[in-house]
Amino acid sequence: MTHQPLLQVKDLHVFYDQIEALRGVSLSVDERAIVTLIGANGAGKSTLLRSISGILRARSGSIKFAGASIEQAPAHLIARTGLAHVPEGRRLFAKLTVDENLRMGAFRRNDRRAIEDDRERLMDMFPRLRERTAQISGTLSGGEQQMVAMARALMSRPRMLLLDEPSMGLSPLMVDFVFDTITKINGEGITILLVEQNASLALQIATSAYVIESGSISLQGSGVSLLHDERVREAYLG
Amino acid sequence: MQSATQHLSWTKPLTPPAVVLPLKTGIITGLLAIYSAAVGILKLFFERDVIVDTLTLGDLFLATLAACCGAYVWRKSTQAGHIRAAQAFAAGLIAGLILVGLVVAVTQLNLRWMFTALSADLSRTLTYKQGALAGSLMIIAASMSAALCGALLMSMSDSLRRSLLWSMACVLIAGVFQELIQISLRFGGAVAAIRELLYVWGGLTVQGAAIVFFFAFVVLQALDARKRRGAATTLKSPAPKARSQLASALLLIAVLIAFPLVAGSYIGQVMMLVSLFVLMGMGLNIEVGLAGLLDMGFVAFFAVGAYTIALLTADSEYALAQDTFLPSLNFWSALPFAVLAATLVGVLFGLPVLSVKGDYLAVATLGLGEIVRVLVISDAAKPVLGGAQGILQIPKPHIGSFELADPVSLFYLTLVFVLVAAYIAWRLEGSRLGRAWMAIRDDEDVAQALGINLVQSKLLAYGLGAAFAGLAGAIFATMLTSVYPHSFSLLISINVLALLIVGGMGSLPGVIVGAILLIGLPEVLREFDEYRYLFYGALLIVVMRVRPEGLWPSPQRKRELRAAEKG
Numbered sequence: 001m002t003h004q005p006l007l008q009v010k011d012l013h014v015f016y017d018q019i020e021a022l023r024g025v026s027l028s029v030d031e032r033a034i035v036t037l038i039g040a041n042g043a044g045k046s047t048l049l050r051s052i053s054g055i056l057r058a059r060s061g062s063i064k065f066a067g068a069s070i071e072q073a074p075a076h077l078i079a080r081t082g083l084a085h086v087p088e089g090r091r092l093f094a095k096l097t098v099d100e101n102l103r104m105g106a107f108r109r110n111d112r113r114a115i116e117d118d119r120e121r122l123m124d125m126f127p128r129l130r131e132r133t134a135q136i137s138g139t140l141s142g143g144e145q146q147m148v149a150m151a152r153a154l155m156s157r158p159r160m161l162l163l164d165e166p167s168m169g170l171s172p173l174m175v176d177f178v179f180d181t182i183t184k185i186n187g188e189g190i191t192i193l194l195v196e197q198n199a200s201l202a203l204q205i206a207t208s209a210y211v212i213e214s215g216s217i218s219l220q221g222s223g224v225s226l227l228h229d230e231r232v233r234e235a236y237l238g
Numbered sequence: 239m240q241s242a243t244q245h246l247s248w249t250k251p252l253t254p255p256a257v258v259l260p261l262k263t264g265i266i267t268g269l270l271a272i273y274s275a276a277v278g279i280l281k282l283f284f285e286r287d288v289i290v291d292t293l294t295l296g297d298l299f300l301a302t303l304a305a306c307c308g309a310y311v312w313r314k315s316t317q318a319g320h321i322r323a324a325q326a327f328a329a330g331l332i333a334g335l336i337l338v339g340l341v342v343a344v345t346q347l348n349l350r351w352m353f354t355a356l357s358a359d360l361s362r363t364l365t366y367k368q369g370a371l372a373g374s375l376m377i378i379a380a381s382m383s384a385a386l387c388g389a390l391l392m393s394m395s396d397s398l399r400r401s402l403l404w405s406m407a408c409v410l411i412a413g414v415f416q417e418l419i420q421i422s423l424r425f426g427g428a429v430a431a432i433r434e435l436l437y438v439w440g441g442l443t444v445q446g447a448a449i450v451f452f453f454a455f456v457v458l459q460a461l462d463a464r465k466r467r468g469a470a471t472t473l474k475s476p477a478p479k480a481r482s483q484l485a486s487a488l489l490l491i492a493v494l495i496a497f498p499l500v501a502g503s504y505i506g507q508v509m510m511l512v513s514l515f516v517l518m519g520m521g522l523n524i525e526v527g528l529a530g531l532l533d534m535g536f537v538a539f540f541a542v543g544a545y546t547i548a549l550l551t552a553d554s555e556y557a558l559a560q561d562t563f564l565p566s567l568n569f570w571s572a573l574p575f576a577v578l579a580a581t582l583v584g585v586l587f588g589l590p591v592l593s594v595k596g597d598y599l600a601v602a603t604l605g606l607g608e609i610v611r612v613l614v615i616s617d618a619a620k621p622v623l624g625g626a627q628g629i630l631q632i633p634k635p636h637i638g639s640f641e642l643a644d645p646v647s648l649f650y651l652t653l654v655f656v657l658v659a660a661y662i663a664w665r666l667e668g669s670r671l672g673r674a675w676m677a678i679r680d681d682e683d684v685a686q687a688l689g690i691n692l693v694q695s696k697l698l699a700y701g702l703g704a705a706f707a708g709l710a711g712a713i714f715a716t717m718l719t720s721v722y723p724h725s726f727s728l729l730i731s732i733n734v735l736a737l738l739i740v741g742g743m744g745s746l747p748g749v750i751v752g753a754i755l756l757i758g759l760p761e762v763l764r765e766f767d768e769y770r771y772l773f774y775g776a777l778l779i780v781v782m783r784v785r786p787e788g789l790w791p792s793p794q795r796k797r798e799l800r801a802a803e804k805g
Binding site for chain 2: 050053054055074075076077079080084085087091093094095096104105107108152153156
């Protein structure tokens with residue numbers, strides 16, 4: 001049997017009305033890997049994640065997750081197969097408390113005791129949240145909100161996490177914490193596809209990386225090799 | 239530091255001079271008074287006594303306007319205490335002057351060709367029948383003292399102010415609804431003694447008003463003191479709180495059962511109407527309050543419920559029993575079909591608008607609701623649904639051999655359904671489905687990403703919401719014993735939506751408060767019926783400005799808005 005990646009995207013074309021946002025993107029993510037996707041604003045990073053999680057519908061191409069074709073599946077069913085999407089800008093239920101947000105993450109689960117255990121584990125991972133369980137999540141700082149967003153996604157016990165710009169708008173200290181957490185989550189066996197503008201940090205933790213430019217993949221390689229690639233340095237690392 | 243002050247010295251001063259606030263507020267208050275006079279509602283207010291031969295609703299209305307003006311100035315002003323008081327005083331003066339201006343204009347010019355309400359009669363009433371000069375001075379004095387009273391109220395402690403205002407509200411209720419209260423107190427003995435203490439034949443007496451005021455004030459202060467003591471001692475004990483909530487709910491139900499018996503069948507009819515709207519409100523609350531699906535075509539489900547009952551039970555040529563194999567049913571056996579039909583239509587209704595959001599959804603549902611009404615009234619459907627003449631001779635429900643014919647027994651029937659529906663709505667709110675709706679309301683994309691089935695949840699919201707309306711429609715049909723298309727106008731949808739907004743979106747007690755205020759109150763105050771929608775508009779604006787979460791919001795909604803203010 002040949003090696004099978006956990007997520008495989010092949011020749012994906014996505015349109016917003018007439019505008020082609022993704023022009024034949026192919027990408028694969030191995031189980032337990034951290035794959036990062038870097039690119040400029042409007043290159044199609046978020047579009048790709050939204051297509052994978054089923055919020056957007058691709059015009060053509062295929063997406064396989066854990067051996068099953070998901071390009072036609074509705075978003076809620078994709079989520080139930082263990083693919084959790086942490087959207088850009090956190091998108092918490094701003095009016096709910098931190099705790100209620102986490103419980104929404106476990107929406108599909110019925111195993112009450114295991115949910116409590118997971119909640120405890122996540123509180124250990126994000127100690128800041130333990131102090132704020134009863135706080136309205138809209139009133140948290142950006143970093144804390146990012147923690148809630150990640151914790152909420154983890155409450156569904158995903159196999160793979162799609163992270164869209166987790167470091168956006170955060171203080172440098174918080175950025176470091178978020179990236180540490182991503183490696184920690186990955187250490188627990190969860191596969192990660194990370195979209196980032198902070199290319200240098202993302203490439204440092206990535207096992208492999210893709211560069212996306214105006215809707216198509218222009219470069220790919222291991223995280224370290226792209227970190228030293230002349231073109232990447234010039235365009236994204238400054 | 240110095241450079242900063244220099245920099246500011248040539249810009250405009252940041253706080254406007256102290257005269258601006260009273261001037262603005264006074265002018266607005268005066269214009270509001272003129273407006274109420276010009277549209278004619280003030281005249282009606284003057285004809286209604288609160289205290290017999292002493293105080294009319296009109297006096298009270300103008301005094302309240304001036305008091306609000308004073309209170310607003312007191313609250314907004316950043317000046318020291320005595321200047322604030324002077325500002326409130328000045329605002330009252332300006333409002334009074336404007337009203338005097340109206341009196342002068344009415345006596346000097348003929349405005350009746352445009353505003354029929356602006357008669358010499360009105361100006362006589364406004365000037366306390368004291369002639370132009372003395373009357374005008376009295377208006378100004380009254381306006382200024384009312385404004386000062388308003389400011390004074392604002393400077394009091396919260397507890398005292400609340401007690402005072404509520405006591406005044408009690409006097410107002412005792413005075414305005416004197417007829418109903420006197421009917422309720424029509425019994426002999428001790429009840430008669432109370433009645434004679436407070437009322438004469440024509441209404442509340444001065445003595446009665448004083449008694450009501452002091453009684454209410456003492457009770458409210460005592461309650462407040464107890465509450466404060468309770469808050470201090472038992473900070474964390476949800477169990478007794480839940481028990482007291484249950485107790486007050488049971489008490490409310492007991493009052494609801496006893497009230498129409500005491501107050502007579504007219505009140506029974508009003509309560510019946512209110513409870514129908516409560517049923518519909520709870521249904522729309524599922525759609526709008528919980529799932530965030532703005533629905534302006536809600537009346538369609540109400541109509542489907544009513545017509546289903548008509549077709550299945552009526553003794554008429556349009557009844558299905560006439561030309562199909564179906565038997566003619568009674569109310570009880572037809573009721574499940576009515577609810578089911580409404581649910582089905584709800585789901586069908588939801589299908590085309592699944593991916594429509596926000597304002598567009600409001601417009602789309604508006605159209606769908608109108609389609610149903612137009613279909614019913616159309617010639618095409620006339621052979622089946624009776625067209626504009628409707629379907630007549632729908633039987634009343636029976637329990638055994640007892641016919642629920644009068645409004646009071648129909649009210650009891652509706653009350654039972656309301657209780658059942660409230661229980662279902664309450665359970666739904668806390669259920670997994672309720673949480674799914676909430677997630678969809680807040681963020682559809684994230685809801686999907688959490689594994690929530692958007693299509694299913696939305697259709698369930700439409701279907702369940704419609705079921706409540708179908709139930710209300712079924713009762714409505716049997717109450718009127720006939721159905722006409724024109725009973726199902728857009729206004730019903732708007733009424734139901736408005737009562738949700740006023741009561742508080744997503745809150746079950748809010749639905750009841752909203753229905754009482756928007757449906758019950760106008761029914762009881764029939765003489766102001768012409769101004770019903772003026773009242774609606776004013777109430778909606780005031781609620782949105784002062785209490786956007788509604789009069790009785792759900793705890794969560796309250797929290798949201800507080801969080802939003804902080805954030």
